[in-house]
Amino acid sequence: MTALSFADITDDDVRAVRQSHPQAFGDPVMRMVRIASWTIVIGYLLYSFHLFEFAKIFDSSERAWRLVSRIFYWQDMASWHYDQIYVGIAQTVAMAFLGTFLGTIFALGIGFLAAKNTMPFGVIRHAVRRLLDVFRGIDGVVWGLVFVRAVGLGPLAGVLAIWISDVGNLSKLYSEAIENIDRKQVEGVRATGADPARIIRYGYLPQIFPVFLSLSLYSFESSTRSATILGLVGAGGVGMIIIERFRAGMFDQVAFVVLNILIVIAVIDWGSGLIRKRFIGERGH
Amino acid sequence: MLEFRKLTKEFNAKRAVSEVTLDIPPGQMVGIIGRSGAGKSTLLRMINRLNDATSGQLLHDGRDVTALKGRELRQWRNECAMVFQQFNLVGRLNVLTNVMSGRLFHHGFGTSMLGLFSAHERAFAVRALDRLGMAHVALQQTDTLSGGQQQRVAIARALVQEPKILLADEPIASLDPLNAKIVMDALRAINVEDGLTVVCNLHTLDTARHYCDRIIGMQDGRVVFDGTAAQLTDRMAREIYGAEAAEAFNEALTSTSLGRASIRDVADATRAQARATV
Amino acid sequence: MPPIQPGQDPVALFEAHRAEIRRQKLWINLLLLGGFVAMLLWSIDVSRFWPDRLAAGVPRIFEYFGSVLPSFQWDLLFETRNAEGRFPPGSIGFWYNDFWKYLALIWETILMAITATLIATALSVVLSFLAARNLTPAPWVSTAARRFLEFCRGVPEILFALIFVFAVGIGPLAGILAITIHATGALGKLFAEVNENASMKPVDGLTAVGGTWAQRMRYGVLPQVLPNFTSYALWRFEINVRASAVVGFVGAGGIGAELNHVISFYSDDRVTAVLLLVVLTVTAIDLMSERARHALIGKEALK
Numbered sequence: 001m002t003a004l005s006f007a008d009i010t011d012d013d014v015r016a017v018r019q020s021h022p023q024a025f026g027d028p029v030m031r032m033v034r035i036a037s038w039t040i041v042i043g044y045l046l047y048s049f050h051l052f053e054f055a056k057i058f059d060s061s062e063r064a065w066r067l068v069s070r071i072f073y074w075q076d077m078a079s080w081h082y083d084q085i086y087v088g089i090a091q092t093v094a095m096a097f098l099g100t101f102l103g104t105i106f107a108l109g110i111g112f113l114a115a116k117n118t119m120p121f122g123v124i125r126h127a128v129r130r131l132l133d134v135f136r137g138i139d140g141v142v143w144g145l146v147f148v149r150a151v152g153l154g155p156l157a158g159v160l161a162i163w164i165s166d167v168g169n170l171s172k173l174y175s176e177a178i179e180n181i182d183r184k185q186v187e188g189v190r191a192t193g194a195d196p197a198r199i200i201r202y203g204y205l206p207q208i209f210p211v212f213l214s215l216s217l218y219s220f221e222s223s224t225r226s227a228t229i230l231g232l233v234g235a236g237g238v239g240m241i242i243i244e245r246f247r248a249g250m251f252d253q254v255a256f257v258v259l260n261i262l263i264v265i266a267v268i269d270w271g272s273g274l275i276r277k278r279f280i281g282e283r284g285h
Numbered sequence: 286m287l288e289f290r291k292l293t294k295e296f297n298a299k300r301a302v303s304e305v306t307l308d309i310p311p312g313q314m315v316g317i318i319g320r321s322g323a324g325k326s327t328l329l330r331m332i333n334r335l336n337d338a339t340s341g342q343l344l345h346d347g348r349d350v351t352a353l354k355g356r357e358l359r360q361w362r363n364e365c366a367m368v369f370q371q372f373n374l375v376g377r378l379n380v381l382t383n384v385m386s387g388r389l390f391h392h393g394f395g396t397s398m399l400g401l402f403s404a405h406e407r408a409f410a411v412r413a414l415d416r417l418g419m420a421h422v423a424l425q426q427t428d429t430l431s432g433g434q435q436q437r438v439a440i441a442r443a444l445v446q447e448p449k450i451l452l453a454d455e456p457i458a459s460l461d462p463l464n465a466k467i468v469m470d471a472l473r474a475i476n477v478e479d480g481l482t483v484v485c486n487l488h489t490l491d492t493a494r495h496y497c498d499r500i501i502g503m504q505d506g507r508v509v510f511d512g513t514a515a516q517l518t519d520r521m522a523r524e525i526y527g528a529e530a531a532e533a534f535n536e537a538l539t540s541t542s543l544g545r546a547s548i549r550d551v552a553d554a555t556r557a558q559a560r561a562t563v
Numbered sequence: 564m565p566p567i568q569p570g571q572d573p574v575a576l577f578e579a580h581r582a583e584i585r586r587q588k589l590w591i592n593l594l595l596l597g598g599f600v601a602m603l604l605w606s607i608d609v610s611r612f613w614p615d616r617l618a619a620g621v622p623r624i625f626e627y628f629g630s631v632l633p634s635f636q637w638d639l640l641f642e643t644r645n646a647e648g649r650f651p652p653g654s655i656g657f658w659y660n661d662f663w664k665y666l667a668l669i670w671e672t673i674l675m676a677i678t679a680t681l682i683a684t685a686l687s688v689v690l691s692f693l694a695a696r697n698l699t700p701a702p703w704v705s706t707a708a709r710r711f712l713e714f715c716r717g718v719p720e721i722l723f724a725l726i727f728v729f730a731v732g733i734g735p736l737a738g739i740l741a742i743t744i745h746a747t748g749a750l751g752k753l754f755a756e757v758n759e760n761a762s763m764k765p766v767d768g769l770t771a772v773g774g775t776w777a778q779r780m781r782y783g784v785l786p787q788v789l790p791n792f793t794s795y796a797l798w799r800f801e802i803n804v805r806a807s808a809v810v811g812f813v814g815a816g817g818i819g820a821e822l823n824h825v826i827s828f829y830s831d832d833r834v835t836a837v838l839l840l841v842v843l844t845v846t847a848i849d850l851m852s853e854r855a856r857h858a859l860i861g862k863e864a865l866k
Contacts, residue, residue, distance in 0.1 A: 014407075446773070
C-alpha cells in the first residue's frame with residue numbers, strides 16, 4: 001500500500017477498514033453512554049432553567065441597569081460617612097483576627113484529639129470528628145444568626161461565629177497535618193535518647209509548626225471575608241453598613257465599601273505571605 | 286518550490302538565523318546539520334511559522350509565507366506537516382484520535398469541539414497507521430507507547446494532513462538506534478513514494494549522509510554548506526560541528542544500516558514484531 | 564561568616580557568629596510578638612470582647628442552646644399522629660412536624676447548587692483557557708480574564724445574592740446566579756493554574772497541524788487537564804451546597820430563608836430540626852463527592 005489520499009477513500013475502503021478494525025469506529029456502547037450522559041446534563045440544565053425561571057433575567061433589564069449605573073456612578077461622595085465605613089471595616093478585621101486566634105487555640109487541642117496517631121480511642125476520635133462536622137456543616141452566617149439570638153446584636157456574636165467555624169475547619173486540617181507527620185524524623189530524635197518533651201520539641205514541632213501557622217494565616221484571610229457578611233445578620237462589622245446602605249438604594253456606597261474590603265483582604269494576603277515566607281521559607285504550603 | 290530570501294530571526298538582539306537564502310525544489314529530501322544552537326530548529330520552525338521571521342521572506346510557489354495570517358496561515362501549516370523530537374502527541378488521547386487530529390484543519394468549530402470524525406476520516410487514519418505498521422495499537426492510549434511507536438504515530442498524523450512538505454525537527458534524537466532507523470526509513474519512503482518534500486534537522490552526520498539527497502550545514506545561524514552527501518568532505522563536516530564533531534561522528538547510528546527500505550518493509554517488519562510480542 | 568584568621572579559635576568564632584544570628588532572630592521575633600499582642604489587644608477592644616460582656620454573654624449561649632434542643636419523652640418518642648392529627652410533644656414527629664417542607668427546601672437547595680456548579684464549570688473552563696498565560700490568545704485577554712475572575716471570587720456570594728434579589732426578584736434564581744458568579748471566579752483561577760502546568764508540546768503539535776485556537780485547547784490541553792478540572796468542580800460543588808443553604812438569608816431561595824425565619828423568630832426545637840437536616844445533607848454530599856474525587860485522582864494527588 002503506497003501513497004494514499006483522502007479523496008481516494010471510497011465507501012468500499014471504509015467497509016474494508018470497518019471489517020478489519022471495527023473498534024476504530026467507536027464502541028457503540030460507549031457512544032450510547034456518552035450521548036446519554038450529555039443528554040442528561042443538558043436535559044437537566046434545560047429543566048432547571050425552566051424550574052428556576054431563568055427567563056426572569058431578561059425581564060430585569062431595567063432594574064439591573066439602574067443598579068449597575070448606580071454602582072459605577074458615584075454621587076455626593078462628601079456625605080458618605082466614611083468614619084462609619086472605616087470603623088466597620090476595622091471591626092470586621094478585628095472580629096476575624098480574634099475569632100481566628102481563639103479558633104487556633106481551641107483547634108490546637110482538638111486537632112490532637114481528632115488525629116489517628118495521637119488519639120488511640122476511636123470512640124472519642126469519632127465523637128470529636130462528628131462534632132467538628134457540625135461546626136463546619138453550618139455556615140458562618142448561620143452561626144452568626146444563632147449567636148445574635150443567644151448574645152444579642154453586635155461584634156461579640158460575630159467573633160463567636162468565626163471562632164466556631166474556625167474551630168471546625170482548623171481542627172480538621174490540623175489533625176490531618178498531625179496524621180501526615182513523617183515518623184522517621186520522630187524516630188530519629190527518639191534514637192538520640194531524647195525524653196518525651198524533647199521528642200515533641202524536636203521531632204513533632206518542627207514538622208507541625210509551619211503547617212499550623214500557614215493554615216491559621218490562611219484562615220485569618222478567609223475569616224475576614226466571612227466576617228464581612230456576618231453584619232448582614234447583625235453580627236457586627238462592616239456588613240451591617242453594607243446591608244443598611246443597600247436597602248436604602250445607595251449602591252454606589254456599597255460598591256465603595258466592597259472595594260475597600262477587597263483592598264484590605266489583598267493587604268492581609270500580602271502580609272500573611274511575608275510572615276509565611278519568614279517562618280516557612282519560599283515553598284510555603 | 287520553497288524559496289528562502291535572506292530569512293533572519295533574532296531573539297533579544299541575538300541572531301539565531303542569519304540571512305538564509307536557499308531554494309528547495311519539490312520532492313527533495315533535505316537534511317540540515319549543525320551543532321546544537323546553530324539555528325537548525327529555528328529555521329525549520331520558521332517554515333511553518335511556529336516561529337516568525339524577524340526579517341526576510343519565505344516564498345512557496347510564489348506565495349509569501351511570511352505574510353500569511355489567520356485561515357491562510359493555518360492552511361499553510363496544514364500543507365507543511367511537522368514531526369517533532371518529542372513527538373508532541375496528546376498523550377491522554379488514543380492513537381487514532383491523535384492521527385485524526387491531522388484533519389482538524391478541514392473541520393468547523395462544531396464538529397471539532399464535539400470530536401465528530403467521519404467514517405471516511407477514520408478509515409483514512411487507520412490506513413495511514415497501517416502504512417507505518419501501527420494500526421494494531423490504534424485504540425491504545427498514546428502515552429503508553431514507546432518513543433519509536435509514538436514517532437510513527439506522529440508521522441501518520443502528518444500523512445493524514447496530506448501535506449506537500451514534511452518538516453522533521455530532530456525526529457530521531459530521542460530514539461534508540463533501531464527505532465531511529467525505522468523512523469528515518471519511513472521518512473525516506475514517504476519522500477520517494479508520495480513525492481513529498483522532506484526537510485529534516487539531523488544531529489548526526491551519518492544519518493544525513495545516508496538518507497538525504499541534499500545536505501545543508503549551518504553554523505551560527507548561517508548556511509555554510511549546501512550540496513550533496515558526496516560533496517561534504519570530512520574536513521568540512523568537522524568545521525560545521527566544531528567541538529561537537531566527535532559526538533556527531535560517533536553517533537553513527539546507521540553505520541550498520543541495511544540500505545534504504547521501502548515503507549512497506551518498515552510496516553512489515555513492525556507487524557512481524559507485533560505478532561511476535563502478542 | 565568571616566574567613567578564619569590564623570591564630571583564631573574556629574570554635575569560638577562559630578559560637579560568636581551563632582550568638583549574633585540568634586540575637587538578630589530574637590529581636591525580630593520579639594518585634595513580631597509585640598505586634599501580635601498589640602493586634603490582639605486592639606481587636607479585643609474594637610470588637611468589644613470585654614470580660615464583663617463575656618460574663619454576661621456566655622451563660623446566655625448555654626441557655627439558648629438548651630432551649631433549642633428537642634425535649635424527648637422516651638415513652639412518646641415514636642408516637643404517631645393522635646386523633647386531632649397532631650404529634651404529641653416529646654415525640655420525633657413533633658420535633659420534625661415540618662419535615663416534608665424542610666425536605667422540599669433542601670431538595671431545592673441541592674438543585675440550585677447543581678445548576679450553579681454546572682454553569683460555573685462551563686464558564687470557567689472557557690475563561691481559564693483565556694486567563695492562562697501560556698495559552699491565552701493575547702496577553703491583554705489574559706489580564707482582562709484574570710481581573711474579571713478576581714472580581715468574581717472577591718465578592719462574597721451573599722452580596723451577589725443581595726444584588727440579584729434586587730435585579731431579578733426574590734427566589735432561587737438570584738441565588739443560582741450569585742453562586743454561579745462566585746464559583747466561576749474561584750474555579751476559573753484554579754483551572755487556569757492547572758492549564759499553566761499543562762505540557763505545551765501537544766499544543767505545538769496541533770498548531771503545526773493548522774488547528775485553530777479552540778481546536779488546540781480542545782485537543783491539546785483539555786485531555787491533559789480534564790481529570791483535575793472534574794475533581795475541582797466536584798470540590799466546588801460541596802462548597803456550593805453550603806452556599807446555597809445560606810443565600811436564602813437574603814431571599815435568594817433554598818433552605819436559607821426557612822433557616823433565617825426559624826432562628827430569628829423561634830427559640831425552640833425547630834432551630835435544631837432545620838440545622839440538623841442541613842448538617843446531614845452537607846456532610847452526606849461531602850462524603851459522596853470526596854469518594855468520587857478520590858476515585859478520579861489518586862488520594863495523594865489532591866492536597
